[in-house]
Amino acid sequence: MNLSRKWLTEFVDIHVSDKEYCDAMTLSGSKVEGVSIPGGEIKNVVVGTVLSMERHPDSDHMFTCSIDAGTGAPIQIVTGAQNVEVGDCVPVAMDDSWLPGGVHITAGKLRGVESCGMLCSLKELGLTTHDYPYAIEDGIFILSDDPDLLRDGLAPGADVVPLLGLDDSVVEFEITPNRPDCLSVIGLARETAATFGAPLKLHTPKVRGTEGETVADILDVEIEDPDLCPRYTARMVRNVKIAPSPEWMRRRLRSSGVRPINNIVDITNYVMLEYGQPMHAFDFSCVEGGKIIVRTAREGEVIQTLDGADRSLTTNMLCICDEHRPVGVAGVMGGANSEIMGDTAMVVFESANFNGVSIRRTATALGMRTDASARYEKGLDPMNTYKGVQRACELVELLGCGEVVDGVIDVIAADQNPRTVKLEPAKINALLGTDISEHEMRAMLERLDFKLEGDTITVPSWRSDVEHYSDIAEEVARLHGYDKIPVTLMRGETTQGGFSDKQKSERQTGALLRGMGYSEIITYSFISPSYYDKIRLPADSALRRSVTILNPLGEDTSVMRTTALPSMLETLARNYSYRNKSARLYEIATVYHPVDGQDLAEERPMLSLGAYGGDADFFALKGVVEAVLAAMNVRNVRFESRSGIPAFHPGRCARVTAGGVELGVLGQLHPLTAQNYSMDCDVFAAQLDFLALLEQRAGEARYEPLPRFxxxxxxxxxxCGDDVTVAALVDCIGRGARGLLKEVELFDIYTGAPIPAGRKSVAFNLTLRAEDRSLTAAEADEDVKSVLALLESELGAVLR
Structure with missing residues (x-):
């Protein structure tokens, strides 16, 4: 919304700079995007009177003009314009002047004749014939042709910027959808008055009308669907005289970014900007049957709108119709069949209120977004239609462009009872963290035109966004000043912020993995059902039972993942296709498992690892997993060979457990799985249940002093036999020792002669120590004998 500060002074008097005004309005909730001055680029351009004109001695189309520019002595300017005559007042760009677009004018010579400046056209001043209809588009702008400018006075040497109203400050506001009342000069004037504590000067339109026939004798209005049109107000004007609007109205429209057209159309746009009430004027002679019917379009109806395009209407689009056809698309644009023309004699002014959702859908479907639809779709005040049509008719009489027919047609279906909210100062202060007195709150609300009786607040009809005490709190906060509200911690016992234990573990694990060369990825939680086929998941697998999204973006994002493996492999495959020679990736990904009888799924975080290329192999990945488990202080970890997982290589896959609880799986992908992802290299992955890792932690690490002995x-x-695992041997060694064993380290596995076929030699280094004494060799040997005895009895492993 563009607001002219000159126009604003009609409703509220404030005497502050543009910066002070913008800062105050932004702090009170009306965000300012910027300020512009229409004539800000124009410098040293003044009014000049043409004293004499002579033909240029070396040109058949140029003139040498003597100009009185208020400098004491006449100046000489050469021009090629053919519409200038002696006595005309024209804009003169003096030596060292500036025009819009950064055009710099200096004195010089034109074909040998000195020229001390330039006579300006409309275009050179950034104006058009819509701003000054009498002017010639491709000629010099003759200021003295405008009676309004003549009345104001055209003294030679006067600056043209204030003369043409280009010294206005135009403030651009960003209006949020909940405040359609601020899409008007009066709405922003209310905010300005409340912000600065200044009185608001509102004008009640007065219409004299004409005696005799009334509008009800000429026009009838019927609303078929009151839900889509809560109110329809209309007045009529006869003996219309179509002409340009006066200069003051054109200036205000131009400042607001609206192009002046003619007096009747300009009046509707002026009222829309001033009151925020969109209006439409149409030729009554085009209304067949003398009746306006507000209804939805019928199947197959087509209307040509004012932009000349034919629009096919659907049965859910609200239209303004006569007895036979649509004459306008309600709230969007009028029809060409009822356009105001030069010979229009009688005009109907329509000031209506329409359902915002209906207007938005219609405008979107037709691909038309107009100033009117942009306002209607936000939900306007139905009580504003009468004021709007009265103001329009008042302007008709003021401009002398017609005779207003007596009477008003006003069909109301809207609820006219005002909304009320209870004033609760204690709750408001508790919500805001302030200590504002009730007296101050009342004063603030009254500045916003809220009516208070006791603890009951009557909300103005134009404030449809105020429904709850929290909305009242917002009004108090913004007028009190957000910058004045102290910064405090939330009240209560849990004011201290911080990361949860789970969050800390996630961050520590991520830091550890990044330190080992892994990069974090973040993937979508919704995947395609076909992803399960790519990891070779059986048709009867429980992991295929996914939560289906009701409104998916597409088939590729239609289910919530039950495993994070496909997401990891998709990312690895993408890196591989980009010719990245190696990749090491991790993600703490959420998976979703449906729960019978519940609407919501069970969400579990999974630590997903993936790698290919470089030194990636099974044991490198196993080392990374071991480092993660050690950092999380997970004890009694076992890695057991696992087959039967279709996604993984049957001989290179391990199950990870701790204390008998399965934590996850790691291994090399099955070649067929890698082939499904177009990867012809060895790919390794691990999937660990992060919650299970947290549950298996052995508590906080405790300091232990260095051993004394x-x-x-x-x-x-x-x-032992080839089928005996190292893990089984290590477990047996631990149980066979008699409390002195501190560490077991594998250092050799050997097969071949002289070891018999089907058997292998496995060598360990055992570290033994007592905490209270130095061990003797005999004590150490006894522990070793006990270990060897258990190995032989349980696993058939004999000393080599």
């Missing part, structure tokens, strides 16, 4: 080491090599 030395340790004793023993190396043992045992021969």
């Amino acid at each position: 030395p340790s004793v080491t023993r190396d043992i090599a045992v021969v």
Whole structure:
């Protein structure tokens, strides 16, 4: 919304700079986007009177003019314009002057004759014939042709910027959808008066009308769907005289970004800008049957709108019709069949209120967004239609462009009872964290035209956004000043912020993985059902039972993932297709498992790892998983060979457990899975249940002092069957020791002669130590004997 500060002074007097005004309005809730001065680029352009004209001695179309520009002595200017005569008052760009667009004018010579400036056209001043209809578009702007300018006085040397009203400050406001009342000069004047504590000067339109026939004798109005048209107000004007609007009205329209057209059309636009009430004027002679019917369009109806385009209407579009056809699309644009023309004699002024949702849908469907539809779609005040039509008729009489027919047609279906809200100062202060007195609150609300009786607030009809005490609190806060509200912690016991234990663990794990060369990715939680086929998930797998999205963006994003593996592999495959030689990625991804009998799914975070290229292999990935588990202080971790997972290689996959609880799986992808992702290299991945990791932590790490007594080491090599895992051997060694064993480290696995076929040699380094004494060799040997005995009895592993 563009607001002319000159226009604003008609309703409220404030004497502050543009910056002070904009800062105050923004702080009170009316956000200012910027300020512009229409003539801000025009410098040193003045009124000049043509004293004499002579033909240029070296040109057949140029003139040498003597100009009185208020400098004491006449100046000489050469011009090629053919519409200038002696006695004309014209805009003169003096030596060292500036015009819009950064045009710099200096004195010089034209074909040998000195010229001390330039006579200006409309275009050179940034104006058009819509601003000054009498002017010649491609000629010099003759100021003295405008009676309004003559009346104001055209003294030579006067600055043309204030003379043409180009010294106005135009403030651009960003109006939020909940404040359609501010899409008007009066609405912003109310905000200005409330912000600065100044009195608001509102004018009640007065219409004299004419005696005799009334509008009800000429026109009838019928509303078929009151829900779509809560109010329809109309008046009529006869003996219309179509002509340009006066200069003051054209200036105000121009400042607001609206092009002047003619007096009748300009009046409707003027009222829309002043009151925020869109209006439409149409030729009554085009209304067949003398009746206006507000109804939805019938199947197959077509209307040619004022822009000359044929619009096909649908049965849910609200139209303004006569007895046979539409004459306008309600709230959007009028029809060409009822356009105001030069010979129009009788005009109907329509000031109506329409359902905002209906107007928005119609405008969107037709691809038409007009100033009227932009206002209607936000929901306007139905009580404003009468004021709007009265103001329009008042302007008709003021401009002398017609005779207003007596009477008003006003069909009302809207609820006229005002909304009320209870004033609750204590709750408002508690919500805002302030200590504003009730007296101050009342004064603020009264400045906004809220009526108070006791603790009951009557909300103005134009404030449809105020329904609750919290809305009242917002009004109090913005007038009190957001900058004056102290910054405090929330009241209550839980005011101290911070990360939860889970959040801390996620961040620590992420930092650890990044330190090991992994990059974090963030993928969508919704995937395509076909992703399950790419990881070779069986048709009867429980993981295929996904939560389906009701309004998906498409088939590729139609279900919530139950496993994070497809998302990781899609990202790895994309990197591979971009010819990245290697990639190491991680994500703490959420998966969603449906719960029987519940609307919401169970959400669980998963730690997803993926790698290919470089030194990526099974044991490198296993080392990364071990580092994560160690950092989280997860104890009793076991890695067990796992087959039967279709996505993974049957011989290179392991299940990860801790304390008998399964944490996840890691391994190399099955070649067929990698092929589904167009990757012809070895790909490794791990999927760990992050909540399970948190649950298996052994608590906070505790400090243990360095041992006071030395340790004793023993190396043992045992021969066992090929099917015996190292994990089983390590577990057996731990149980066989008698409390002195501190560490077991594998350092060799050997097969071949002289080891029999089907068997292998596995060697370990054992570290033994007592906390209260130095071990003797005999004590260490006893522990080793106990370990060897258990290995042989349980696993058939014998000392080599």
